[in-house]
Amino acid sequence: MSIFEYNGSALVAMVGKNCFAIASDRRLGVQLQTIATDFQRIHKIHDKLYIGLSGLATDVQTLYQRLVFRHKLYQLREERDMKPETFASVVSAILYEKRFGPYLCQPVIAGLGDDDKPFICTMDSIGAKELAKDFVVAGTAAESLYGACESMYKPDMESDELFETVSQALLASVDRDCLSGWGGHVFVVTPTEVIEKTLKGRMD
Amino acid sequence: MAKSVIDVPPKGGFSFDLCRRNEMLSEKGVKPPSFRKTGTTIVGLVFQDGVILGADTRATEGPIVCDKNCEKIHYMAPNIYCCGAGTAADTEAVTDMVSSQLQLHRYATGRESRVITALTLLKSHLFSYQGYVSAALVLGGVDFTGPHLHTIYPHGSTDTLPFATMGSGSLAAMAIFESKYREGLTRDEGIKLVSEAICSGIFNDLGSGSNVDVCVITKGCTEYLRNHKLPNPRTYVSSRGYSFTKGQTEVLSTKITPLKKNKVEVVEGDAMEE
Numbered sequence: 326m327s328i329f330e331y332n333g334s335a336l337v338a339m340v341g342k343n344c345f346a347i348a349s350d351r352r353l354g355v356q357l358q359t360i361a362t363d364f365q366r367i368h369k370i371h372d373k374l375y376i377g378l379s380g381l382a383t384d385v386q387t388l389y390q391r392l393v394f395r396h397k398l399y400q401l402r403e404e405r406d407m408k409p410e411t412f413a414s415v416v417s418a419i420l421y422e423k424r425f426g427p428y429l430c431q432p433v434i435a436g437l438g439d440d441d442k443p444f445i446c447t448m449d450s451i452g453a454k455e456l457a458k459d460f461v462v463a464g465t466a467a468e469s470l471y472g473a474c475e476s477m478y479k480p481d482m483e484s485d486e487l488f489e490t491v492s493q494a495l496l497a498s499v500d501r502d503c504l505s506g507w508g509g510h511v512f513v514v515t516p517t518e519v520i521e522k523t524l525k526g527r528m529d
Numbered sequence: 530m531a532k533s534v535i536d537v538p539p540k541g542g543f544s545f546d547l548c549r550r551n552e553m554l555s556e557k558g559v560k561p562p563s564f565r566k567t568g569t570t571i572v573g574l575v576f577q578d579g580v581i582l583g584a585d586t587r588a589t590e591g592p593i594v595c596d597k598n599c600e601k602i603h604y605m606a607p608n609i610y611c612c613g614a615g616t617a618a619d620t621e622a623v624t625d626m627v628s629s630q631l632q633l634h635r636y637a638t639g640r641e642s643r644v645i646t647a648l649t650l651l652k653s654h655l656f657s658y659q660g661y662v663s664a665a666l667v668l669g670g671v672d673f674t675g676p677h678l679h680t681i682y683p684h685g686s687t688d689t690l691p692f693a694t695m696g697s698g699s700l701a702a703m704a705i706f707e708s709k710y711r712e713g714l715t716r717d718e719g720i721k722l723v724s725e726a727i728c729s730g731i732f733n734d735l736g737s738g739s740n741v742d743v744c745v746i747t748k749g750c751t752e753y754l755r756n757h758k759l760p761n762p763r764t765y766v767s768s769r770g771y772s773f774t775k776g777q778t779e780v781l782s783t784k785i786t787p788l789k790k791n792k793v794e795v796v797e798g799d800a801m802e803e
């Protein structure tokens with residue numbers, strides 16, 4: 326059994342027209358037993374930058390705390406928020422630093438950069454960045470998510486349509502994965518507002 | 530007073546503090562994670578005016594393609610580029626690091642970087658990690674001594690060659706080179722040969738795929754032809770696509786947070802007095 330299948334997770338981020346959506350499942354399990362149905366995998370770094378972390382839950386929380394610390398330090402020194410591309414490089418460096426004893430996490434980073442241009446990126450557990458222009462996925466349901474997103478994605482979707490697409494892709498994929506599911510948590514971020522919704526999914 | 534562990538930004542290099550925990554996990558029967566690899570076909574050849582590098586664009590995570598259009602030709606210096614195969618994080622990190630070292634060296638010496646400098650920096654780093662930094666590279670560039678092409682293996686050994694291939698598709702690409710390479714190729718012939726070799730890797734090797742990237746380096750000029758050839762277009766797209774009506778997904782709760790526009794206040798200070 327792989328270490329990533331210990332807790333189970335599903336994460337997806339998708340780009341729309343001047344907006345992005347990032348979604349996760351809500352299950353926290355210990356192998357096949359579910360111990361929580363409201364686990365938060367997506368965290369806010371600043372108003373326009375979110376990071377979702379999949380993989381071993383303890384490393385998810387530790388890594389999130391380290392990243393928030395680094396960002397707060399950056400905010401104090403530079404008196405501004407970090408750009409998403411910069412943040413992705415910071416995460417990549419922190420993960421690569423532990424190349425031979427890695428954090429057992431795969432991050433998905435989504436943010437609005439300069440001119441509110443959406444930016445998404447994912448990495449493997451040692452920091453190899455993958456910048457995509459359409460969608461990125463991570464977690465135990467990743468293979469199903471690749472398939473669902475590949476067929477459902479359309480370029481330049483508005484925020485309503487993007488929300489529907491990302492939710493349908495997530496719910497369809499986690500239904501095919503035992504280790505993730507129990508609802509969904511979606512953030513859709515546009516230049517003017519952040520819409521956070523919890524989804525009703527199959528509770529099995 | 531209790532010793533507090535502060536997470537200060539480190540001085541650089543690798544940190545091994547999670548190794549013990551990860552080893553404990555693998556003793557308990559938990560498999561370590563697989564890293565993103567670039568299955569890859571990377572090639573380089575020397576033509577009459579310089580060097581041409583080529584690479585495919587597929588990144589894999591086990592049997593799954595995780596990136597259909599990744600960049601495997603990394604910038605080292607304005608006149609030196611490096612293709613990378615192996616573990617993606619290692620090739621990116623090692624080429625980024627040596628690129629920064631070359632920049633510092635250029636500032637210190639005031640001269641254009643030499644390919645042999647990049648070669649020595651890369652091989653000594655890889656050798657010192659005894660092959661654990663799994664990066665197989667094809668390094669090419671033109672400096673004042675002429676065009677150079679080298680291959681670097683993960684353990685730190687290097688070769689200097691007129692044409693080279695690395696990666697899982699290297700045999701397919703080398704077959705094309707061995708039959709069609711000759712000295713003194715022109716630019717167009719060289720690009721055509723490199724594209725053919727990469728296509729051979731794309732179609733015959735499962736670890737390589739998608740598009741062909743080409744980089745032509747000559748004295749004083751470098752051209753990076755990203756996605757020079759796209760032999761694998763997506764042909765199964767439904768023209769209608771999926772469309773979901775608003776409200777189709779069942780939502781339990783909604784929270785909308787408006788974002789305030791950040792107004793940057795520029796405060797004019799008083800002019801300094803002499």
